Amino acid sequence: MKRVITYGTYDLLHYGHINLLQRAKQYGDYLIVALSTDEFNWKEKQKKCYFTYEERKRLLEAIRYVDLVIPEESWEQKKSDVQEYHIDTFVMGDDWEGKFDFLKEYCDVVYLPRTPEISTTQIKKDLNKG
Ligand code: C2G
Numbered sequence: 001m002k003r004v005i006t007y008g009t010y011d012l013l014h015y016g017h018i019n020l021l022q023r024a025k026q027y028g029d030y031l032i033v034a035l036s037t038d039e040f041n042w043k044e045k046q047k048k049c050y051f052t053y054e055e056r057k058r059l060l061e062a063i064r065y066v067d068l069v070i071p072e073e074s075w076e077q078k079k080s081d082v083q084e085y086h087i088d089t090f091v092m093g094d095d096w097e098g099k100f101d102f103l104k105e106y107c108d109v110v111y112l113p114r115t116p117e118i119s120t121t122q123i124k125k126d127l128n129k130g
Pocket of ligand 1: 009096
């Protein structure tokens with residue numbers, strides 16, 4: 001069984017996220033999403049999520065490509081996650097290009113093109129315009 005992992009906030013779930021998850025799943029049979037907790041998002045990314053971790057987890061678990069959702073609580077957990085979950089391929093959008101190449105020692109590392117024209121930040125801006 002080929003196992004894939006990806007990380008993210010996945011707030012205000014949109015088709016850019018779905019495109020990423022769909023393509024990530026094509027690298028294996030089992031896709032794990034390490035979902036940023038509310039604390040991690042605020043402390044490390046200064047992101048205040050609209051949906052709580054539990055709500056975002058529930059949404060991700062409803063997606064056919066996703067097999068397991070685990071918490072992302074620190075920047076440092078990736079290496080141990082890859083080892084603990086016997087990951088074959090680590091996948092991220094290419095806004096992170098090169099940032100996780102240190103994982104190449106443990107698994108394949110793939111950066112996929114982001115879906116253009118859509119982001120949680122843009123959704124919030126558009127909604128604020130009213
Ligand atoms: N994404 C994408 N296209 C978009 C928006 C997002 O492909 N238009 C991808 C991102 O590249 C990422 C995933 O969807 O791979 C989740 O995006 P975010 O929730 O914004 O993730 P981020 O806050 O970048 O967190 O340790 C890594 C971090 O947790 C990544």
